[in-house]
Amino acid sequence: MRLPHLVWQRREVVLFAAAALLLAIGGLLWLMDARTAATAVWVAATLIGLAHSTVTLVAAARRRQPSVDVIAWLALAGALVVGEAFAGAVIAVMLASGALLEARAAARARRELSLLAARAPRTARRYGPDGLVEVAVGEVVPGDRLLVGSGEIVPVDGRLLGAATFDESALSGEGLPVERRAGEDVRSGVINAGHPVDLVATVPAAASTYAGVVRLVEQAQADSAPFVRTADRVAVAFVPLTLILAGVAWAATGEAVRAVAVLVVATPCPLLLAAPIAIMSGLSRAARVGVVIKGGASLERLAAGRVLLFDKTGTLTHGRPTLADVVTAGRLDADELLRLAGSLDQASAHVLAAAIVSAARGRGLMLQAPDEVREEHGYGLRGVVDGREVRLGKASWLVPEPAPAWAQRVRHRADLDGSLAVYVAVDGELAGALLFEDPVRADAPRMVRALRAAGIKRIVLVTGDRAEIAETVGRIVGVDAVEADRDPAEKLAIVKAEQAAAPTIMVGDGINDAPALAAAGAGVALAARGATASAEAADVVLTVDRVDALADAILISRRARRIAWQAVFAGMGLALAAMVAAAAGLLPPAAGATLQEIIDVAAIGIALTALLPARAYTAAMTPADVATARRLYAQHESVRPLVEQIRAVADDLSPTHRDAEPVRELLGRLESDLLAHERAEEAELVPILAKTLGGADPTGAISRTHAEIEHYVRRLRRALDGAGTAEVTDLRRLLYGLYAILRLHNAQEEEAAFSLVPEPVAKAPRR
Missing domain, CATH: 3.40.1110.10 (Calcium-transporting ATPase, cytoplasmic domain N)
Structure with a gap:
């Protein structure tokens, strides 16, 4: 019983292996001049494809869904009728490969909840008459007193018996640890980031917050409508047209061979092969920039997105203090x-x-x-x-x-x-x-601008964080709307509302984002720091710790979809012309089969152009430029404390505290360390940036602030050289002005220059 069950579970693999093996064996027999045996083997492959296509068509009919397999079934049957066994075997292999890809996508859907379930606590430590006892989390009832150790996940919702510190980012999106006092409620799914703490369970595990998040993911996945593939949409129009044309040719002439000729040249390889090649090429190119797109349907959903929703913590910010x-x-x-x-x-x-x-x-x-x-x-x-x-x-x-x-x-x-x-x-x-x-990612503002250039019409920040923090981040990165203080259920409702108006893309990285990711048209998860439930629930996963790769992924997906359509329309357009010629008796079945192979090759050639390099929003530096930028970034980091010292020195100055000596000491370091660094950036970094970004004047703002920094330091020198104790106000004004310029300048450089450098330099910039 075990072996048949395993074969059934892997039937797509078995189908592909059988069809490919028979095609190869037939080819060897043909080369050995055993033509009859080769034809028999190819017929067997064709019959396998025909049987699978029949089963698929019956299942699609029961679901009342259109399917390109109608054309495949007709092509396989037509190939058998006219004796084109080799063509039938090739079609069978293409059909089997498509089924294998579909099976992999379905398997991913079944795995989406696996990590959520794996992370859920299985046991809890409960106080009893004999002390602490470890029990199954399902046995916990309201009123039980539990111990949650350091680094452990809170198993059920409860009320704290003592002060504690929690990492609540998985549920609330808050990147900083949260202090909770005795008597406050704590939710299941958060991590104890401090000392061990006692709590009293207030609800059973099944009614706790974490279990609710899992149910939300299940509900969102159940509510998601099945995505109709590009090939299926074309098939809706092409299949009836093929049948009508073949029927008219047969009825008008009484010659069945004309109908067969129409069916042979209607072989849907541009749909079965060229379109998937373009899509798979897009998947490959996306992987090169650190973006894993989970299949062709996910790529098409990503390309179709017009509204983009972002979580804040770990997405637009770094997600760690x-x-x-x-x-x-x-x-x-x-x-x-x-x-x-x-x-x-x-x-x-x-x-x-x-x-x-x-x-x-x-x-x-x-x-x-x-x-x-x-x-x-x-x-x-x-x-x-x-x-x-x-x-x-x-x-x-x-x-x-x-x-x-x-x-x-x-x-x-x-x-x-x-x-x-x-x-x-x-x-x-x-x-x-x-x-x-929790600083804003340096590449986030540029990424938002790139997304708009890529065709995103509306960008919304949806977070569980406080409104004032969320609005600050929203202003910095340039979103259209901010939805703050949202729990997972509210995030899900927002995504559904936006999805009703336009195709959506949801970007997040925490458990709290998993329901919204599953409900969105395309869910995008950031998983550079390890697998998360969001990565399981998402259609797209960023494996690099830089969000600007998302703009490249959208651009790649749209280009791949566009090329797929071009291959489909070119191939099927030529096939349509050949079908008309066959119906008119100008193209016999044998010649039609040869012509169809030429059309297929042409369509595949168009599809392969998706592998060619194309315009990207993430600029790339040469290795030598990367080395220079990393050296300058190290200097950039080394002078950061000096920048903060400017503010501290200015804070200490007052009419009652007029000692200018700390200012003189600071000025000495500004002249020796800071100005030397800014001049090095102007001489080395600015040319690299101009070459990398191109455009009319990509470095004008940075060069302008370099000049302004030097101007302020010189003014500070003049003020000190001629100042008495009565000019403290001027010194503070110059120091605060210099501090503000440097903060803005550092943010400019991190966004425009250092965020372009591959890790580790661009790994954790601060604003």
């Missing part, structure tokens, strides 16, 4: 504060620890192994680094009341920017703060 600034209280400089924090956080599993350690190492700081490390649950971390006591954590733990002026500014800035502040105390005194944000 990044150090934005180091603010010091004056006792330590920024590098030393970051070095101490990074050294201590080497011993922490907190979600922000990796960002702190990475930032410290990125600045070339030498980290030391910490001693006496202890976690203060719900507050932070403490330990000893180089003999100094260091504490990292929340303001409520470290910041005294009333808070110092600089700490108040940090709080205000964090609220204004939507960032997260981690405070640092050294030897019992508050020493500074680290600010984190």
